Amino acid sequence: MSDSRPIALFDSGVGGLTVLNAVARRLPHENLLYLGDTARLPYGTKSPLTVQRYAIKAVSFLLERDAKALVIACNTATALALPAIRDQVGVPLLGVIEPGARAAVEALGRLKGRREGPIAVLATEATVASNAYGLAISALAPSVPVMNVACPLFVPLAEEGWTENEVAAAAAERYLEAVRRAGAPVAVLGCTHYPLLKRTIAHSLGPQTVLVDSADSTAAALDRMLPEKLRRLGPAAGETRLLVTDASERIRKVAGRFLGREATSLELVDLP
Amino acid sequence: MSDSRPIALFDSGVGGLTVLNAVARRLPHENLLYLGDTARLPYGTKSPLTVQRYAIKAVSFLLERDAKALVIACNTATALALPAIRDQVGVPLLGVIEPGARAAVEALGRLKGRREGPIAVLATEATVASNAYGLAISALAPSVPVMNVACPLFVPLAEEGWTENEVAAAAAERYLEAVRRAGAPVAVLGCTHYPLLKRTIAHSLGPQTVLVDSADSTAAALDRMLPEKLRRLGPAAGETRLLVTDASERIRKVAGRFLGREATSLELVDLP
Numbered sequence: 001m002s003d004s005r006p007i008a009l010f011d012s013g014v015g016g017l018t019v020l021n022a023v024a025r026r027l028p029h030e031n032l033l034y035l036g037d038t039a040r041l042p043y044g045t046k047s048p049l050t051v052q053r054y055a056i057k058a059v060s061f062l063l064e065r066d067a068k069a070l071v072i073a074c075n076t077a078t079a080l081a082l083p084a085i086r087d088q089v090g091v092p093l094l095g096v097i098e099p100g101a102r103a104a105v106e107a108l109g110r111l112k113g114r115r116e117g118p119i120a121v122l123a124t125e126a127t128v129a130s131n132a133y134g135l136a137i138s139a140l141a142p143s144v145p146v147m148n149v150a151c152p153l154f155v156p157l158a159e160e161g162w163t164e165n166e167v168a169a170a171a172a173e174r175y176l177e178a179v180r181r182a183g184a185p186v187a188v189l190g191c192t193h194y195p196l197l198k199r200t201i202a203h204s205l206g207p208q209t210v211l212v213d214s215a216d217s218t219a220a221a222l223d224r225m226l227p228e229k230l231r232r233l234g235p236a237a238g239e240t241r242l243l244v245t246d247a248s249e250r251i252r253k254v255a256g257r258f259l260g261r262e263a264t265s266l267e268l269v270d271l272p
Numbered sequence: 273m274s275d276s277r278p279i280a281l282f283d284s285g286v287g288g289l290t291v292l293n294a295v296a297r298r299l300p301h302e303n304l305l306y307l308g309d310t311a312r313l314p315y316g317t318k319s320p321l322t323v324q325r326y327a328i329k330a331v332s333f334l335l336e337r338d339a340k341a342l343v344i345a346c347n348t349a350t351a352l353a354l355p356a357i358r359d360q361v362g363v364p365l366l367g368v369i370e371p372g373a374r375a376a377v378e379a380l381g382r383l384k385g386r387r388e389g390p391i392a393v394l395a396t397e398a399t400v401a402s403n404a405y406g407l408a409i410s411a412l413a414p415s416v417p418v419m420n421v422a423c424p425l426f427v428p429l430a431e432e433g434w435t436e437n438e439v440a441a442a443a444a445e446r447y448l449e450a451v452r453r454a455g456a457p458v459a460v461l462g463c464t465h466y467p468l469l470k471r472t473i474a475h476s477l478g479p480q481t482v483l484v485d486s487a488d489s490t491a492a493a494l495d496r497m498l499p500e501k502l503r504r505l506g507p508a509a510g511e512t513r514l515l516v517t518d519a520s521e522r523i524r525k526v527a528g529r530f531l532g533r534e535a536t537s538l539e540l541v542d543l544p
């Protein structure tokens with residue numbers, strides 16, 4: 001028995017490709033289908049209603065393409081739309097926030113109480129407003145304080161490729177001042193764009209703060225949750241298809257930055 | 273005879289509200305209907321095909337609402353979609369680029385040759401790629417050189433309200449270095465968001481560069497083009513309705529910044 005149907009990943013743009021990479025490394029025989037709603041990005045500055053509407057359409061599209069499991073590889077869509085999607089989906093479904101929260105709590109545990117302070121959640125305005133990370137962290141570690149910090153400019157900075165220059169540094173200094181003052185021992189990169197700015201963020205926060213992102217822990221969670229009968233067996237490597245709703249040269253360039261290799265084959269699709 | 277049907281203005285977001293203000297000042301008796309496609313903004317980083325598709329849907333929507341004239345109050349939509357729209361519309365139709373180009377050429381004329389150098393066009397990536405300003409300026413003043421400069425981060429900076437801090441200053445220094453070196457006597461703010469950064473841009477370019485934007489010249493062009501029989505007569509002041517496709521608290525806040533007063537009544541509408 002081997003199930004060749006794809007595992008589908010959905011993101012508002014191309015930041016979720018870091019999650020795709022992590023899944024491909026952990027489950028190398030699986031066929032992967034990625035959908036980035038690049039025509040309507042960003043989601044992080046928009047209202048819950050709009051994000052839910054777009055996410056539900058994307059998920060229906062992927063189920064019609066025979067997805068056997070679904071990963072919402074976007075923090076904003078996970079925060080605002082996962083509960084609404086869960087009711088409509090008959091396949092294993094995973095967001096990035098619970099795994100990200102778990103990674104943060106585990107990182108704090110590894111410090112064995114040597115440092116005091118909150119877990120800082122760096123995320124989009126929409127994710128911060130939802131307090132989804134706060135709820136997920138409380139469920140795992142009720143006594144750990146959480147501070148949410150919206151960093152909306154990090155997304156366009158990552159897309160512009162301005163990840164380590166003086167503009168990025170100045171933005172990080174502004175956004176992260178409260179985190180520095182609080183002496184947070186752990187900060188979650190709560191948006192799939194932010195890992196591109198990891199060095200700038202780390203420099204601004206200093207060595208006392210450990211940064212975690214959700215890509216690897218999401219892939220690990222998917223591996224745990226995927227039933228044996230849904231797996232595709234080796235030895236052949238799986239194939240990856242990348243679908244986007246807008247395919248400009250810019251998107252191709254940014255996608256390459258997240259993939260870590262050239263994004264040669266972006267297929268354009270239309271979502272209603 | 274008095275025609276009370278509205279003049280409609282369309283923008284990808286709320287930057288076009290500066291054009292709305294200019295039209296309201298010049299044609300105070302007209303009813304105005306503004307549509308901002310805030311659910312799918314920004315347009316400036318997207319492909320011509322996607323921008324055309326969205327702009328055509330918006331224009332159809334406004335014509336169904338009985339618009340007697342149409343202003344595309346968005347540089348990107350004007351640059352990429354105006355020709356496609358023109359074929360489908362039976363009412364007076366105006367974009368912001370021809371008026372902006374005219375304002376730039378007139379500003380250069382007022383310098384009476386005291387300064388040499390190109391007209392700099394500061395705009396989104398999509399507007400720059402179209403060279404729509406270059407073509408419009410050439411049609412008015414064939415011998416004037418034009419330099420296009422894409423400044424994509426100015427849009428999220430304006431939306432974040434970071435218009436005069438050190439992050440905005442650092443971004444302006446980077447984007448505008450070539451303009452300073454070329455000693456451009458005139459620079460066009462070729463995106464309706466950029467007037468919010470006017471002081472930062474002016475500081476970076478120095479006193480040798482005159483800044484122009486298209487809001488006032490677009491209102492003047494509309495006044496010239498609107499036939500007598502389509503006008504609404506006074507003395508009663510016209511009414512303004514603001515429609516948006518996404519209505520978060522953030523949009524309301526940003527809209528207020530462009531309007532120069534509180535945006536109390538944003539009506540949410542759904543575009544297909």
